[in-house]
Amino acid sequence: MLSPLVAASLFSYVALSSSTLAAPVRLGDTPTTSPHKFNYRTKSMMLSLRDLEAANLDLGHGRLFGYGTHSALRVSGISPENYLTRVRPDVSTEMSIDKVKIETRLIDLLRASGETIATGCIGDIWMLTIPAYFGVEMNPLTMYFCYDQNGPVLAVLEIHNTMAERHSHVLRMNHESRERAMGSGFDYAWVFPKQFHVSPFSPRDGFYECHLNAPTSAPSEITSDSSPLPLPFVRLRLLTSDNPPQVRLIATQRTIAARPLTSISLLSTVATEPFAWLLTFARILYQAYVLHYLRRLDVYMRPEPHGLPSRESHITLGDNQVQDPNLPSGGLLWLAPSGVNCMARTLLERFLHRRTHDTNLKVELVPTNPFEKSKIFGRGVGDPDLTIYYRSWEAFAFILEAPTPQLALALARVQPQPLFSVSDEGIFVQLFSPLPTAGSITIDQRITQFLRRKLLPAALWDMCQSPHVLDQEGGWLATRVLVLRLLSAIVEHGAFVLARARLVPGQEPWLFWKRVAEALGQHPEREVHCPSSSSSDSD
Structure with a gap:
């Protein structure tokens, strides 16, 4: 019998094998495109956010897995400073990043994004993320699935780039998003403008088309070993701003297996694939090498994140601008000044x-x-x-x-x-x-x-x-x-x-x-x- 405080260690299959990158490459004066595909396995954790922050999911007294400040002596863990904002938008002074829980930051983000979030109206929250491994954290995408008494209501995508900047997209799981997904094999679908610099080989214009299969049950509803563990599936298509739009990139992350998070399952993962959580950055560097030196794609310099539209409107947009500069910024973290x-x-x-x-x-x-x-x-x-x-x-x-x-x-x-x-x-x-x-x-x-x-x-x-x-x-x-x-x-x-x-x-x-x-x-x-x-x- 599993406790209601269950967490699932998800063995996700990041299927970029269906990905196609079509970005401009300059060969002489002739622009062309370059298809590129790759796929690899990674391991994520699907966690009840409230149980995580209550330390109910700690293993081995926090030495195997735990919540709090990162430590090289901890096998795996989640630290709040690596998620969402470091400063709450509703306070006038900067707070210690260790004192603001992830759930508090998430509610702040939802309210700042225009969602009417009454105190206590959001129930439990699933958090799908790649944890830190012996103090090393590399987590390109975290997904949050929020529930009320009627079921799933919001999905939040938190995106990190390799420059340590962060961005978010708040997506409503409502009738409109379900209708948009009809016939696609997914439960929900959205289209939203791109705002964030993720890849140096792609400009910031265009749109994302996101399809998602989310967990239908909140963490508290999984109460026995017969309850199916959630297997989320997300597909992102990056579309150009052309009319009609062209597909620039397809990225999918599909969970193919899951098992409860226990000391045995965690140690088994470490023993059989000790570098699984450390290879993400190395894979990114390798694919960048292939795209730049073998596929001959030129690089865009990192632009500053898109800020408040009311202030951005006073500065010329320049090249590599966001698709819709009038939309509220989803930026979560800017680089500290040198x-x-x-x-x-x-x-x-x-x-x-x-x-x-x-x-x-x-x-x-x-x-x-x-x-x-x-x-x-x-x-x-x-x-x-x-x-x-x-x-x-x-x-x-x-x-x-x-x-x-x-x-x-x-x-x-x-x-x-x-x-x-x-x-x-x-x-x-x-x-x-x-x-x-x-x-x-x-x-x-x-x-x-x-x-x-x-x-x-x-x-x-x-x-x-x-x-x-x-x-x-x-x-x-x-x-x-x-x-x-x-x-x-x-x-x-x-x-x-x-x-x-x-x-x-x-x-x-x-x-x-x-x-x-x-x-x-x-x-x-x-x-x-x-x-x-x-x-x-x-x-």
Whole structure:
């Protein structure tokens, strides 16, 4: 007799053998497509989320399997910080990620997605996931199946990419989704726009067509060893935005066998297939090698995740944009800013604190990331005089790197995905233009100007005459940032050359400034000049 606190260890068959990847590949000037198929076995766990978080499913006092912080001494486990958001959207301060349970995060996500979730209306929840193995976690897809007293009501797909970003799709299991699936062999079907960068070989446009066979019974309804264990089956077809749409990719994950999670079944899995949970990332790398070097598919650089539509609308979409930028973001986790970008932001904030005080201007920094707060500088009354919208903290490094504010704006225009925009270009230029210099240029300022020249093509060197306004804020901090930026650019370009890797034309980050120079040459009306040291603000 099985306890109501049952969990099933699912031996899933990820059937990508039916997958077809048809992405553009450049052979000379002739675009073509490249079919590619592969399949492999993996092992997942189907768990009652509430029993998991109550530690009712722990095995061997949590040493064989357990819930909580990852440990290399634990054979397998689930840690909440690896799922959904790290910050609850309904609280104003960041909470310890270990204190927010997965179920709490899931309910928060459902409410933020527009679902009316009354307290206690969601019953038990199935969670299908790949657990961590000796502290190592690689989990591309987690599925949650939510139930009320009448049966299944919601399915949530949580997608992770290899850059540690996360995205979600909330799918209603209702009459409409059942009707759409009629005749397909599946119980439910949905079509929704793509928003998330998953594969470097595929752009973000297009649609997903998702078919699903979900568990019909909640975990609490499986009460005996005669109860059938659920065998979920999901199929995702990635469709292009063409009319009619073309199939770009088919991916299926089909569970072919299941058995209850016990100490014996877990140890048996580890003994017979000790690397089953560790091979996911290696398989991804191998398939990437095949697609890039053998199938000759070019690579898209990682774009920043799609954020709040109300803020994204202020920044040019650029290349590799999402299919429908007006839909709410399903983003769950953004990459943390690098140390270099943090230093660049420190310089920018110091400057804004001082400059807004001197000019009586009010400036607001507004991120597209919904989990990051806006910040206001200055004490002016009413709306900000200038709003800087940004997708990434790297925007602050580009503002520091650009010799003039005009060039910073020009760079934002030529990037495949612009990282920032401003509400008023005139005020931005006024704010970031240097004041008349009373003294001589310091050694660190001379060095930073020298470093800027190294980062720019020769056509832009004449614009590096005056000291940069941010160079005065942190002593040698600006110099450190530019040194690290220069080294990073050299290493990045060198790595691509050594690896013989190819980016989709127009995506190469080491050519951004060259494109700025070309754009200025092609558009004389956009020609910019570095303010001389005798220029003054109009404040």
